[in-house]
Amino acid sequence: MDDLRGFELWKQGAEGRIYRGVFFDRPAVVKERFTKAYRHPSLDQHLTHERFRNEARMLVRCKAAGLKAPTVYYADYQTNRLCLEYFTECRTVKDFIDAKLGESDEKMLVALMELIGKNVALLHDSDMIHGDLTTSNLILPIPHDRLDLHFIDFGLGYVSHSAEDKSVDLYVLERAFLSTHPNTERLFARLMQSYFKACRVDGREIARKFHEVRMRGRKRVMIG
Ligand SMILES: Nc1ncnc2c1ncn2[C@@H]1O[C@H](COP(=O)(O)OP(=O)(O)O)[C@@H](O)[C@H]1O
Ligand SMILES: [Mg+2]
Incomplete structure (x- = not known):
């Protein structure tokens, strides 16, 4: 080209x-x-x-x-x-969440969280690490309400079977999610619930590593 x-x-x-x-x-x-x-x-x-x-x-x-x-x-x-x-007139999940938070459309938000959790679990079950999971790197082609979730922006993506790599992918998502959409801990918890429910490979190990990675992250913030 x-x-x-x-x-x-x-x-x-x-x-x-x-x-x-x-x-x-x-x-x-x-x-x-x-x-x-x-x-x-x-x-x-x-x-x-x-x-x-x-x-x-x-x-x-x-x-x-x-x-x-x-x-x-x-x-x-x-x-x-x-x-x-090119998905013309698609919406990023970021914009969709902002709109639905504005409308207090709890039902749609919960459905979306469950879908994201399930799809990230499927991604990880196939040994794919996205590398930059943010709500701007997930898109919804029209009609947005159909929640036809698509992954994009895989420039940092790679293939790995490691539970640690998967847990870091989740941690990146958590950090991005909560900083982009403040005060949504409750919603994000629904996403994680759905992830672990759908996860077929190494769920327990990923959960354990996730908490470890999180603690390390906290320490880093405290030390500055
Ligand atoms: N295939 C596509 N169809 C529709 N919109 C897209 C597509 N690819 C990217 N976009 C839009 O462009 C934005 C940036 O694309 P992305 O692949 O995330 O690149 P960057 O590396 O610049 O973040 C996305 O958040 C989305 O809004
Ligand atoms: Mg991007």
């Missing part, structure tokens, strides 16, 4: 850009990662390429495991550009 004709710049981030357009008659986005000038150039190129590869690989694996994620239309190893299925 040397040529992005037909695509327009949609989002500009610190480490990448997202374009949107059409790929063989289908709505598509192109995710492009680039090198940050102030780091070591060859190390940087290597990291950029790794993230691009992780993302392509994990998205495909995710779909193969029966979980939902954008279809990979094209992965260009030369330019580190990834062309993906």
